[in-house]
Amino acid sequence: MSGDDVRVTTAHLDELTVHQVRAAAEARSATLLADGVDAAVRSTHGVIASATAGAVSDIIAARRAAGMNIAAISDDLGQKLHEAARRYDHADDAMGRVMDGQVKPR
Incomplete structure (x- = not known):
């Protein structure tokens, strides 16, 4: 990769931002799809399945926590990509003005 050019486009960063927001x-x-399964087990199976319903409740809570953590990470990455695009545009504009000041008009 040492001989390859690295190209950054804000359009691509913005695309990646959209993907991260959608992923979140x-x-x-x-994460919310499994909500209520524990109550359904209690309702349909009664007291005999209370231990199972309790275990399902624990699993749903862990699933919810993991899903929300994944969503938060995707949100954070989306924000960072958006900020990177903004900073890149700002740096590109600033350097363009510097270069414009160095080039003498004909």
């Missing part, structure tokens, strides 16, 4: 939303939605 989908993680949240998927």
Whole structure:
């Protein structure tokens, strides 16, 4: 890679931002899909399945925590990508002005 040019485009960073925001939303939605399963087990199986329903409750809580953590990480990455695009544009504009000041008009 040492001989390869690295190219940064804000459009690509913005695309990646959209993907991360979408991933966060989908993680949240998927996390909520299992809500209520423990209550359904209690309702359909009664007292005999209370230990199972309790275990399912614990699993759902762990699943919810993991899903929300994934969503938070995706949100954070999306914000960082957006900020990187903004900073890149700012640096590009600033250096463009510097170069414009160094080039003499004909």
